[in-house]
Amino acid sequence: MREQDVPQDEGIAEGLKEVCYAVNQEGRYVLAASAGWEPKNITNYQAWEQIGEKLADLRREVQAGRLSPLAYHMARNQMDLALLAQYTGFFRWQIKRHLKPKVFKKLKDPLLRQYATLFRLTVEQFLDPATIDHDRIPGQPQPTPEKP
Amino acid sequence: MKITFRHRQSAHCESGVTANLLSHYGEELSEAMAFGIGAGIFFAYLPFIKLNDLPLTTFRNITGGILKRTMKAMGCRLEAQTFRNPSQGMAALDEKLAQGTPVGLQTGAWWLPYFPEAYRFHFNMHNLVVYGKDGDRYIISDPVFSEPVLCLGSDLSKARFAKGALAPKGKMYYLVGTPKPERLPSAVKNGIKTACRAMLKTPLPIAGTRGMRFLANRLEKWPAKLGEDKAMLYLGQLIRMQEEIGTGGAGFRFIYAAFLQEAATVLSENRLAKLSGDLTDIGDHWREFAVRAARNCKGRAGTDDSYPAMAAIIRQCADREEALFKELSRIV
Structure with missing residues (x-):
């Protein structure tokens, strides 16, 4: 690649x-700053769109009461059961239970706070994904929030 | 409290930290040299290791290899420590800083607040150097950023004790002894030898130039085997691995070409300068592959962008890299 x-x-x-x-005009290698490259932008958007689609699905599931908000936040933080288990110290089966809305509703405050802190949210934000009004894709214009 | 430390932005975190640490101890070394001495260049296609459900391709050697190998080749040692307890880990960092020692850290990128959102993912092999503390904020030379950055101790602690694959466990490291400049020529030679062995003689058909051909064969079959949509995701992942921040372009091929150019001067060997030019051309060919693959991902593939045409480019890269590393091994 040439410098220009x-x-x-x-x-x-x-x-x-x-x-x-x-490589510069004298044929010497130099360090050049780059703001980005289109093929890279395209393939990164592709990856973020995948994440975005998954999050939109989960958001609907949570709103429909089929999954607890934890399912949404776990995906939003790019975590799976194994990683979340390591961060919280819970067993995977415990987290799996917390994904059920019925069990989730009965969770006590300290436990909710533990999850919220890990996800860098307030407990209120954690309990209601609607408070997070969009799933952002970096480098692209903000999507308008979905109307329920 | 701030140690005098020169921050230089680099393409890749590990070679950047290696070069900046060695330079601090008096051996002025470029990132490309650190990368070459550490034999950073490599290739492997690992379809059985999945990242976000997509196969892993690597264009460099195993993480940590550059640091270790380059330090050793330059005649100094890296003292490394891991911790079970975060507060102990942070106290040990403060103690080293107080002694005036810049400290390298292995961190999880997810927890570093100064990372742009697009690059924040659970990647636990990000290297940086801490060289000062201002109140409760640490002064950090993070090689992929143009300027030094500040980071709260609480955030840095989270990053050091990130969980998941290859968890850093608070790993910190610092240089012991001083680099020996007279070792440079032999360090360069040995680095090239190691790279040639890895690229040509790894006894696995998935690594080195053989690995490239293996990828080409697999890639050709992706649309039939996976369907168009999934094939596009596979392509996208491959391009991200090749061009993602930290490779300096073309999956480390350009940075290694820069190393060969410097090596030509160090060893007074003109043939290396010529091979540097060859590798630049090969890198450009890899970039051409990326352009075509991205057109596929965008659904704008032309007739030249078919999977067999893309596989052909990778095979050409494999042939040319094989010839290049064979000639390199004859020179050193």
Whole structure:
């Protein structure tokens, strides 16, 4: 790659400039700042859209009362049962139970707070995913919140 | 409290930390040199390891290998410690800083608040150097950022004790001894030898240039085997691995070409400079593959962007890299 061809396609990096290695006019390698590259933007959006679709599904499930809010927040924090079990110290089967709305409703405050803190939320935000009005895709315009 | 430490932005966190630490101890070393001496270049397609349900492809050697190998080759040692208890881990960090020692940390990127959202995921092998403390905030040289950053102790502690695969367990490391500049030529030679072995002689058909051909064969069959949609996700993951932040472009091929150029000067060996140019061309070819794959992901594939056409590019890269590393091994 030549220095003058270092791509500056803004997108997913949101202003962060990363270092690329490129050859200057004298044929020497130099470090060049790049704002991003279109193929990379495309494939990153692809990954975020996957996450976004999954979250939209889960949000609907939670609103319909088929899953507890924990299911949504777990996915939003890119965690699976194994990782969440490690962070909370709960067993996987305990977390699995917490995914059921019926069990979730009976959870005590300290436990809810533990989850909320891990997800960097207040307990109120944790209990009601509707307070999180959108699932953001980095580097793209904010989607308008879904109307119930 | 702040140690005088020169922060230099680099493409890759591990080679960046290696170069910056060695430079601090008087051996002015570029990131590309640290990467080359550490034999960072590699290739492997690991379809049985899944990340977000998609197969893993790597363009570099095993994490931690660059740090360890380069330090050793330059004649110093890396003292490393892990901790069970976060407060003990943070106290040990403070103690080292108070002694004026810049400290390298292995961290989980998810918990670092200064990371842009797009790069925050549960990746536990992110390296950085702490070189000061201002109140309850640490002063950090994070090699992938252009300027030093500040981070609250509570956040840094979470990052050091992140959970999941390859959990850092608070790992911190620092240099013992001083680098020996006279070792540079032999360090460069040995780094090249190690890379040649890994690329040509790894006894696994999924690694090195053989691994590239293995990927090409598999990739050709993706649409039939997985269906168009899933095949596109596989392609997307491959491009992200190749071009994601930290490779310097073309899956570390450009950064290794930069190393070969410097190595030519260190060893007074013109043939290395020529091979650097060859590797730049190979890197450009990898980028061409990325462009075509991305067109597929966007649903804008033209006739030149078919899966067999993309597989052909990877095979050409494999042939050219095989020739290149064979010639390299004859030179050193």
